[in-house]
Each structure stands twice: as C-alpha cells, then as structure tokens.
C-alpha cells in the first residue's frame with residue numbers, strides 16, 4: 305500500500321474538510337491567486353511525517369464556469385489541494401443553512417432564536433437534502449482521487465454524511481471522522497429530525513474522534529439510546545464490526561508561537577503596544593464573531609467589573625478582536641450590531657476625551673501582530689458559551705513565558721479540561737462571576753500566576769497539534785486489526 309513519491313515511501317492521507325486551507329482570489333478568466341493559510345490543521349499535518357497529505361474541500365468561492373474551474377483546479381494542485389465545486393444554491397442551503405443555522409447552534413446548546421424557529425423547521429427537509437447532496441459531491445471527488453492504500457480523514461460537522469457515502473463506494477477504504485465542535489448530550493441530539501441518518505453515517509467510519517472524553521461519551525449514548533446499539537469502552541458495535549470511538553484532544557504548534565516572539569517585527573509590535581498602553585493592564589479577547597463565543601456576555605461582565613471597581617477604571621483596557629465569520633447568516637449579522645451597540649454604550653459611559661475602556665476590532669490580525677498582542681496581555685478572557693476546544697487559550701499560554709498572565713476560561717470550552725488547573729474557570733453566563741474573576745486576576749500575587757502559568761505552559765508545549773494528528777492517523781491506520789482483536793475479546 306505504499307508508493308514512491310520521490311522522497312521515499314509514504315502512505316497518502318486524504319484530508320477532507322468543508323474548507324480548503326487556502327483563500328482563492330480570481331485574477332482573470334483563467335488565473336487565480338492563492339493564499340495558503342498556516343492555520344492549525346495545516347501545521348498539524350505537516351508534522352505527520354509518515355504520510356503525505358492531500359486536501360479535498362471547497363475553495364470558498366463560487367466558480368460557475370468551466371474555464372475558471374479548470375484553472376483553479378490546476379493552481380490548487382500545486383498546493384496539493386483538490387477542489388469540490390459547490391454552486392451558490394447548495395452553499396446557501398448546505399453551508400449557511402443546515403451546517404451553520406441548524407447543526408452549529410444545536411451542537412453548541414444554543415437554541416434557534418424564537419422568530420426563526422418555525423421557519424427553520426419548515427426549511428429543514430430541503431436543507432437536509434442539500435446537506436446530503438453536498439456530502440455526496442465531496443464523496444465523488446474523494447472517490448475519484450482515491451488510490452488503494454490511502455487513508456481518508458473527514459473533518460467536522462459539515463461532513464457527517466461522508467463516511468457512509470465513501471464506504472458505499474468502497475467498503476475497504478479506511479475512513480476516519482473527527483468532530484471539531486462539541487457533540488451534545490443525546491437529549492439534544494435526539495431533537496434533530498435527521499438524528500438517526502447522521503449517526504448511521506458516522507458509524508460507517510472506522511475511527512470516530514472527539515476533543516474530549518465527554519463528547520465521545522455523548523456520541524456513544526446517542527447511538528445506544530437512539531439506534532439501540534451496544535456501546536463498549538472502545539466504541540460502538542455496528543453491523544458486525546466495532547466502530548472505534550475515542551477522544552483525541554487537539555493542540556497547537558506551540559514552537560511556532562514561541563519562536564515568533566523573538567522575531568524583529570514581533571518585537572517591534574510588542575514595543576509599540578507597551579508604549580501605547582503604558583500604565584494600564586491589558587485584557588484581551590480574540591474570537592470569531594460567533595454567538596458561541598459569548599462576546600456580548602464578556603463585554604457586559606467587563607462593564608460590571610468597571611461599575612464595581614472604580615479604582616481600576618482608568619487603569620485597564622479591554623482589547624476585543626472579533627473576526628467576522630459566516631456573514632451571510634442573519635444570526636451573525638444581528639450579533640455584529642448587538643456587539644457594536646454594547647461597546648458604544650460602555651465606551652460612552654466610562655470613556656474620556658482621550659481614552660476608552662474597550663477597543664473593539666471587527667477584523668483578524670496577522671500572525672506577528674497576534675503574537676505580540678498575546679505577549680503583552682495581562683489577562684486573556686476566553687468566555688465561550690460552548691466551544692469544542694478553543695485554541696486561543698493555548699496560543700495565549702504559549703506566548704506568556706515572560707509575562708505569566710492570567711487566563712480566565714469558560715468551563716464550557718473543551719480547553720477547560722486541559723488548562724482548567726492553571727486558569728480561573730468561570731461560567732460565562734454569570735456576569736457577576738466573570739466580573740469577580742477579572743478582579744481576582746488583576747490582584748493575583750505573582751507566585752500564584754507563575755504556578756498557574758507553568759502548569760498550562762507545560763501542557764501546551766507537550767500536547768501539540770502534530771502529536772494530535774499523528775495519534776489520530778496512526779490509530780486510524782491500525783483500526784482494522786484493532787477492531788478484529790477487540791471483537792474477539
């Protein structure tokens with residue numbers, strides 16, 4: 305099952321995710337410029353040396369014409385990427401609709417807003433049909449490029465239907481599926497009209513992975529309660545085989561962040577920021593502008609803190625980086641206006657002619673600026689209402705070797721299970737509690753800060769993205785043998 309790739313023998317890994325790790329901009333009828341993202345998954349897979357990765361996914365742009373599609377396919381091939389072309393209607397129903405308006409809020413325990421509930425219930429069937437269709441389109445592309453001996457790794461809630469489609473094409477194909485979000489309690493999952501179809505499809509995979517043991521347990525309970533299947537400590541018995549289910553907590557490429565801190569452009573940013581916020585403690589939030597991130601609640605908690613702690617009013621600043629996301633989904637549009645309204649009100653209330661307590665940015669920062677910001681921060685506020693893992697908390701810790709700042713972390717983020725001992729854990733819905741955590745963090749003695757930081761830093765350094773990907777892929781590669789042994793026990 306190995307083949308020559310010019311550098312030696314390596315097995316191929318087909319990584320299938322909704323989005324390719326590139327942003328594609330059309331420059332002409334048959335020319336494209338591509339910007340490859342250095343995000344988490346990409347660096348994770350660069351660390352898996354035994355495999356040669358190929359990416360399959362949507363390029364995030366609508367390309368209706370054949371000339372454009374051919375040119376983009378060619379440009380992407382150089383980056384080892386293979387596109388799945390989705391038309392506007394499918395994107396609307398599958399990505400904006402079923403993925404981001406139904407599965408995303410449900411998996412994060414955030415109900416639909418009252419006014420949307422009925423409309424969503426009505427459009428459910430057509431959105432689910434588009435979801436199935438889109439997953440089938442991904443399966444067609446995978447199948448076209450699959451060669452015997454390849455390992456296929458499907459990612460996230462967008463592609464729950466994919467394992468079944470792939471196994472239909474080829475039951476011997478080795479297929480893994482990993483969920484980057486929480487998997488909710490079976491009581492939540494069972495409200496989904498397509499609850500059984502999704503479970504059946506995921507169970508067709510050989511290995512099913514989650515960030516935490518709790519999410520894996522919820523998945524197994526959903527399979528036992530909804531499908532009446534047998535759960536074992538290793539997974540779920542399904543159609544005469546064992547589908548292995550396990551927790552694989554993700555990490556970051558910590559060395560990349562640590563090394564960046566010594567680079568001259570990062571040092572320049574650090575000096576500028578220190579000068580800019582001299583005499584004030586810096587509090588930082590970095591989130592996609594998503595309802596699961598709890599940004600309005602965080603800002604209201606900060607307001608409560610300012611109300612109750614007059615002494616600190618001109619001595620702290622909250623920098624909130626809110627990266628726009630899924631801007632075609634109405635819920636996200638409403639959230640943007642809501643956050644702007646709250647920030648404006650609080651700055652009006654506590655600001656002066658020369659300073660404001662909250663700097664809110666609706667955009668992302670480049671890697672160097674982000675590292676510098678992490679490094680000068682005294683307190684990071686990661687207060688997601690729910691989050692699969694949350695790697696901002698990891699990135700902050702990686703950049704704090706000098707400062708040893710405090711991490712305030714939501715107990716509903718997967719990261720609370722790994723960084724909980726070093727962070728101050730909070731219930732993000734309780735504004736009073738978060739305000740008290742801010743006061744505690746600001747007054748924390750340095751010995752305690754150091755102890756907490758050390759705990760988290762050791763974890764972030766030793767549980768990397770590369771190790772996560774390597775463990776998942778090698779376990780997937782071994783699943784067939786494993787499953788046979790386990791069922792014999």
Ligand code: G6P
Nearest residue numbers: 322323460461484485629630692
């Ligand atoms: C979450 C999901 C990812 C997704 C990312 C960005 O982290 O788990 O699968 O790619 O959000 O969202 P977007 O909708 O822009 O791809």
